[in-house]
Amino acid sequence: MPKRRWWIVVVGALSIAALVLALRHRTTSRQQGASAARDAAAARDRPVPVLVATVERRDVPLYLEGLGTVAAYHTVTVRPRVEGRLDAVRFTEGHTVRRGDLLAQIDPRPFAIALRQAEAVVARDRALVASNRRTLERSRSLLDQRFAAQADVDAALGAFEQSQATLRADEAQAAAARLNLDYARITSPIDGVTGLRQVDPGNVVRPSDANGIVLVRQIDPIAVMFTLPQDELPRIAAEMARGELPVEVYSRDGSTRLGVGALAVLDNQINQATATLRLKAVFANPARALWPDQFVKTRLLLTTVRGALVVPAAAVQRGPQGTFAYLVSPDQRVVVRPVRVDRIEGEQALIADGLSAGDQVVVEGTSRLRAGARVQTRDGGGRGARRTAAP
Incomplete structure (x- = not known):
């Protein structure tokens, strides 16, 4: 009889110990789960460093860029x-x-x-x-x-x-x-x-000598022959009828401006093989910065859009519902704002609808953003679309 009681005591003690351990494990698991949930929530609400720009209203020149070759005005x-x-x-x-x-x-x-x-x-x-x-x-x-x-x-x-x-x-x-x-x-x-x-x-x-005695080229003024897509012909012709169109010419790598001239002639035919139109611009060349047969880049100033809303083109995102921008609200959270883009001009986007002057939009760091996410910005200043660097 005493031996049987001893076994009962041992089994009861073990059961009580197992129950205590199970309760403690459940409590610990709940605490760990709550902690993980809190950490995840904190991570989701952690500010995302981004680069932003300020929407501005200003005049924007519209250029058509092409490649060209310098040619003597007379040869x-x-x-x-x-x-x-x-x-x-x-x-x-x-x-x-x-x-x-x-x-x-x-x-x-x-x-x-x-x-x-x-x-x-x-x-x-x-x-x-x-x-x-x-x-x-x-x-x-x-x-x-x-x-x-x-x-x-x-x-x-x-x-x-x-x-x-x-x-x-x-x-x-x-x-x-x-x-x-x-x-x-x-x-x-x-x-x-x-x-x-x-x-x-x-x-x-003799007069029949092919090479003659010497080649004389007039290089001041000088001409630049360049090409543009044929689809631009109606706009070019319309603006040319209103007045002289300035043309800027740059070195082949685009680093140095070599001169500013004026569009003189539109060719009377389109190259069907390349679907391009040849144009001729004339430049004063007293310093001889331009030389015959030199390869150059050209920029034809087509017109100037007055009072356009401008942001960096990187601010415009594309999704299933169309184009949008991440707008930074005063409480430093982002709002997905649908926008309508009038045109992309170089690194600038001209906004037709959806933004206002003074709005701040994200231009870098968009891959980690979602609607309502907090962001961390620092004003970087700068002209045009103001850029703000992340710390």
């Missing part, structure tokens, strides 16, 4: 207009020349001799015309006195008119000889810059 291959031995070259390669400046001299002696011969023939013809005129006058006088026949007058008149025709032909020959002598002096037809000399003195040059 002339200076060729001889008569054949002869090149006596001298009077220009310095790469230097500026003016219209009419002497560039080269062909041996003038053969042309001077030909001119003297032609002038001698003209002098003979004039003497013959004068003699035939006197003969005609005498014949007419004798006819009036009935001492000559009409046939004599007709013959004298024919000789006179024939000598006049011969004189005119020989005068033309003399003018051609004089012109050839002038052509022996090769002058620049335009203001420009000379290139490399294509022939040396002592060589015989």
Whole structure:
């Protein structure tokens, strides 16, 4: 009997201990669950560092950007207009020349001799015309006195008119000889810059020479040929009809502005292979910042939107319901605000509806945001859309 009671006592004690442990484990689990829930809630409400910008109302220029090539305003291959031995070259390669400046001299002696011969023939013809005129006058006088026949007058008149025709032909020959002598002096037809000399003195040059003597290019003013999508043609033509359209030109990497000019010409056809339109702009180039065949970037100022609402393009998000922005409320929580974008211009978005001047919108850090999330911002200042950096 005592042994049985001992077992009952042991079993009861073990049961009580197990019950105590179970209750303690349940209490601990509940406490841990509550703590985890509190931690999760705290994590969800922890401020998210973001970069924000302030919506501004200001004038925004609208540009059309393209790629182009610099071209000389005028290009002339200076060729001889008569054949002869090149006596001298009077220009310095790469230097500026003016219209009419002497560039080269062909041996003038053969042309001077030909001119003297032609002038001698003209002098003979004039003497013959004068003699035939006197003969005609005498014949007419004798006819009036009935001492000559009409046939004599007709013959004298024919000789006179024939000598006049011969004189005119020989005068033309003399003018051609004089012109050839002038052509022996090769002058620049335009203001420009000379290139490399294509022939040396002592060589015989001809009008048919493909390379000529030198290439002269006018580079002040200078032109830029560039292309834009054909879909922009209606807007460009409409704005061009209202007035001059400025064009900015930049270095190929876009880091340096090389000049500001004006749109001059729209090409009269569209390239079907590329669906682009060629345009020509003209620039003053006194410092020679632009050089023929140089690759450049262009920006055509199409128009200026007055009083536009502007934010960085990064502030505009896209979702299943359309475009929206994360608006920062005064209590530093974000609100999902649907917006209607008028256009994207470079790194700027022009807002048609949904935002107001002075609103703050998130531009970086949007991947961790949700509606109602708290954010932490710090005013970074700056012009345009103000940017605020996270700490």
